[in-house]
Amino acid sequence: MNQLAVSAWSQPFFHHAVLAGTFIALAAGLVGYFLVLRAQVFTGDALSHVAFTGAMAALAGGYDLRLGLFVGCIGAGLLLAGIGRAGRADDVVIGSAFAWTLGLGSFFLTLYTTSRSGAMGGAGTTVLFGSIFGLNSSQTLVAVLVAAAISAVVLLIARPLLFATLDEAVAAARGVPVRVLGFGFLALVGACAGEATQAVGSLLLLGLLAAPAGTAVRLTDRPFLGLALSAGLAVGEMWAGLAASALIPSLPPSFAIMAAATAAYSAALLIRPMARVRRTLVRSRSVAPEPHGAHQSL
Amino acid sequence: MLLADAATPFSWNLLTDFQQMWSYPFMVNAFRAGAIVAVVAAVAGWFMVLRRQTFAGHSLSVVAFPGAAFATLVGISLSLGYFGFCVAAALAIAALRREGQPGGAGESAATGVVQAFLLACGYLFMALYKGLLESPQALLFGSFLGITTGQVLTLGIVAVAVLAVLAVIGRPLLFASVDPQVAAGRGVRVRLLSTLFLVLLGAATAEAAQITGALLVFALMVLPAATAQQLTARPGPSLLLSVVIGLAVTWLGLLAAFYWPYPLGFFVSTFAFAAFLAAHAVRALAGVRARSGRPVLLGGAV
Numbered sequence: 001m002n003q004l005a006v007s008a009w010s011q012p013f014f015h016h017a018v019l020a021g022t023f024i025a026l027a028a029g030l031v032g033y034f035l036v037l038r039a040q041v042f043t044g045d046a047l048s049h050v051a052f053t054g055a056m057a058a059l060a061g062g063y064d065l066r067l068g069l070f071v072g073c074i075g076a077g078l079l080l081a082g083i084g085r086a087g088r089a090d091d092v093v094i095g096s097a098f099a100w101t102l103g104l105g106s107f108f109l110t111l112y113t114t115s116r117s118g119a120m121g122g123a124g125t126t127v128l129f130g131s132i133f134g135l136n137s138s139q140t141l142v143a144v145l146v147a148a149a150i151s152a153v154v155l156l157i158a159r160p161l162l163f164a165t166l167d168e169a170v171a172a173a174r175g176v177p178v179r180v181l182g183f184g185f186l187a188l189v190g191a192c193a194g195e196a197t198q199a200v201g202s203l204l205l206l207g208l209l210a211a212p213a214g215t216a217v218r219l220t221d222r223p224f225l226g227l228a229l230s231a232g233l234a235v236g237e238m239w240a241g242l243a244a245s246a247l248i249p250s251l252p253p254s255f256a257i258m259a260a261a262t263a264a265y266s267a268a269l270l271i272r273p274m275a276r277v278r279r280t281l282v283r284s285r286s287v288a289p290e291p292h293g294a295h296q297s298l
Numbered sequence: 299m300l301l302a303d304a305a306t307p308f309s310w311n312l313l314t315d316f317q318q319m320w321s322y323p324f325m326v327n328a329f330r331a332g333a334i335v336a337v338v339a340a341v342a343g344w345f346m347v348l349r350r351q352t353f354a355g356h357s358l359s360v361v362a363f364p365g366a367a368f369a370t371l372v373g374i375s376l377s378l379g380y381f382g383f384c385v386a387a388a389l390a391i392a393a394l395r396r397e398g399q400p401g402g403a404g405e406s407a408a409t410g411v412v413q414a415f416l417l418a419c420g421y422l423f424m425a426l427y428k429g430l431l432e433s434p435q436a437l438l439f440g441s442f443l444g445i446t447t448g449q450v451l452t453l454g455i456v457a458v459a460v461l462a463v464l465a466v467i468g469r470p471l472l473f474a475s476v477d478p479q480v481a482a483g484r485g486v487r488v489r490l491l492s493t494l495f496l497v498l499l500g501a502a503t504a505e506a507a508q509i510t511g512a513l514l515v516f517a518l519m520v521l522p523a524a525t526a527q528q529l530t531a532r533p534g535p536s537l538l539l540s541v542v543i544g545l546a547v548t549w550l551g552l553l554a555a556f557y558w559p560y561p562l563g564f565f566v567s568t569f570a571f572a573a574f575l576a577a578h579a580v581r582a583l584a585g586v587r588a589r590s591g592r593p594v595l596l597g598g599a600v
Contacts, residue, residue: 041406042353045413049513092524095352096574099517103567106514107560129421203360204421207414214407252425258418265411269394 014246016140017132017253021238023147024199025208029234030154031192032213033227034185038165042091043080043186044209046098047193050076051202053105054194055127060112065127066142069194076101077190081183130201130254132242139198146195150188151231161185162223200254211261212237215268237261319556327445328509331453332548335506336518338457340544341464342502343519344537345495347527349475352520353406354391357413358500359515361387362507364420371423377452380504387412388500392493445509456505460498471495472533514563518544521570528577543573 035044054072055065080094109124126134135143154161164171164178172178189209196205216230241257248256319325346355361383369379394408464471474481474488482488506515526540551566558565 036407039406041410042356045353045356045410091350091352092347092520095347095356095516095520096524096571099514099520100567100571102513103517103561103564103571106511107564110559110561110564201421203417204414206410207418210407210410210414214411217407250426252421255418255422255425258415262411262415 009246012137013133013135014242016135016137017242018239020135020140020143020147021132021199021242021257022235023144023151024196025212025234025238026231027147027150027154027192028196028205028208029212029231030151030227031189032209032234033216033230034154034161034165035189035209036213036217037162037223038185040186040189041206041210042094043077044189044193045206046080046094046101047073047076047190048197048202048205049098049101049105050190051193051197051205052127053101053108055197055202056105056108056112056124060108066194066198069197070191073190073194073197074187075190077186077188077193078183081186126201127197128201128203129252130197130199130204132199132253133245135198143195143198146191150192150195153188157181157184158224158227166223200257204254204258207258207261208234208238211258211265215261215265218265218268219271233264234261237264315553319553324445325552325556327447327450328552329549330450331445331509332552333545334450334453334457335509336522336544336548337541338460338502339506339515339518340522340540341461341537342499343523343544344526344540345464345471345475346499346519347523348472349495351496351499354409354496355499355503355519356516357391357409358384358387358496359503359507359519360413360512361416361500362504362515363512364416364423365504366507366512367420367423367427371427377449377504377508380507381456381501383416384500384504384507385497386500387416388496389493392496395492449508453505453508456501460501460505463494463498467491467494510563510566514567517563517567517570518548521567521574522547525570525574525577528574528581543570547573 032044035041050072051069054068054070054076056068057072058065058068080097113124160171160176161181163174164176164181168178192209193202193205196208200208212234213230215233216226220226220229237260238257240260242253244256244260245251245253320329343355346352362380365379365381365383366376367379368383369376390412391409394412395405470481470486471491473484474486474491478488503515503519506518510518522540522543525543526536529539530536547566547569550569551562554560554565554569555562
């Protein structure tokens with residue numbers, strides 16, 4: 001058992017997983033940071049359900065699973081952007097639409113498993129929970145290229161997008177195309193969701209988008225530092241999760257990645273109150289005549 | 299599914315259809331359980347939609363899945379797993395809400411993290427259990443076959459408890475939902491109410507998840523309520539309408555799932571979504587009429 005675990009490090013599937021996982025985590029960390037800043041995590045959640053339905057629809061129709069993932073996610077991203085004002089969608093409308101999407105997903109799943117001979121019985125489970133250890137070399141290459149492209153585009157539009165996110169009205173007045181950015185951003189989230197679904201599955205995708213970014217938002221108020229932190233944390237958590245599941249074979253990689261992400265987030269929850277205490281200490285020190293314990297606060 | 303083959307095909311004579319369907323005891327139980335679940339989900343969901351907490355509600359509903367997987371793994375009763383996880387998640391989300399400002403970036407990220415982590419736990423439990431739990435799809439998408447009379451009784455008891463508490467806190471909760479600042483100023487304990495409501499929502503989703511599966515509870519919670527709130531703004535009629543729509547789509551869904559070999563959740567969510575779209579259309583139509591100056595009956599009176 002232990003030998004098997006150790007040898008996982010040298011297996012090609014593990015190398016593929018690390019390579020694809022790194023880039024997917026990078027893209028998810030960057031996209032997720034804006035998703036959290038714009039308070040659109042729920043939109044990401046909706047897209048993750050669309051990912052499931054899209055994949056199942058493609059399988060039921062006899063197409064490649066990935067086609068359904070990307071067409072479904074990017075299409076839904078644009079649709080959600082179109083419904084709302086300035087590329088944001090209303091909470092209840094999203095909820096209503098994707099409650100139905102899930103029902104449709106279960107319909108396609110039934111259609112696929114009952115109508116196609118030789119259907120993979122576990123296809124539904126794979127899409128829901130991902131299989132990062134099941135990527136072959138060509139899938140890895142596609143994952144790396146797509147994720148790298150998403151990351152590049154996010155970095156390219158980071159500055160205007162940040163402006164539009166933090167102060168929409170002022171940004172619009174200064175000539176930033178707020179609406180186009182909103183559309184473009186949700187299309188990016190859709191592409192990222194489609195890609196990340198292959199690694200961690202449509203149900204856990206939300207964790208990869210929300211957890212590193214949520215941690216970064218809690219740790220720093222400075223936008224670009226936060227963006228870098230979010231991407232760094234996502235990649236670190238991906239590595240930690242992959243390493244843990246290679247060491248302990250009974251641990252599914254998707255769970256290990258989520259566990260690492262949640263641990264980092266919980267740690268940030270504990271750090272933030274301390275930072276607040278420290279800040280009040282600093283403030284009281286600047287007012288108080290006698291600076292006690294100034295060296296301690298650093 | 300062999301059910302559709304065994305039964306006589308659907309005839310347009312509804313009376314004989316229902317007689318035929320209800321000659322199977324499991325269908326009678328399914329209709330009873332469906333009615334209980336639809337009413338609780340519609341009432342709890344109505345407040346959820348009003349408070350714009352659909353994301354929290356959705357997170358609570360998916361938590362039913364790890365609950366069920368955990369119960370299967372350690373061999374305790376499924377209901378215990380559902381309720382334990384859903385109520386625990388409600389408390390976790392309520393605790394994290396306190397940190398971030400409501401509706402802000404921090405809160406939605408926190409809800410997302412709780413949801414994703416617990417789902418991942420569900421996957422772990424499933425992977426550890428192996429064997430008999432051959433696929434998670436029954437837990438995620440539900441099954442209305444094989445609901446026992448004992449389960450219906452449990453559902454009924456929990457439903458009465460949830461509805462009773464909601465009846466007691468309904469008025470202050472409504473106040474706190476519509477205008478939290480003024481309510482707080484008037485001495486309503488907004489934070490306590492919000493925590494209590496999340497716990498109730500957790501109990502309601504746990505209950506519904508046993509029938510519809512973890513992923514489709516949400517359809518029963520959000521769609522009837524959203525539809526009702528489209529049609530009227532007055533609390534009483536809108537709450538009642540939400541319950542009626544919930545009941546109608548659940549029973550129609552059961553009827554359809556009995557005769558066609560597709561999942562119950564698909565039918566329920568499709569009918570509910572159709573009602574939602576119809577309500578949108580009605581409202582848009584009423585808006586056009588109002589602008590053209592003709593008298594409007596819909597919107598206020600329905």
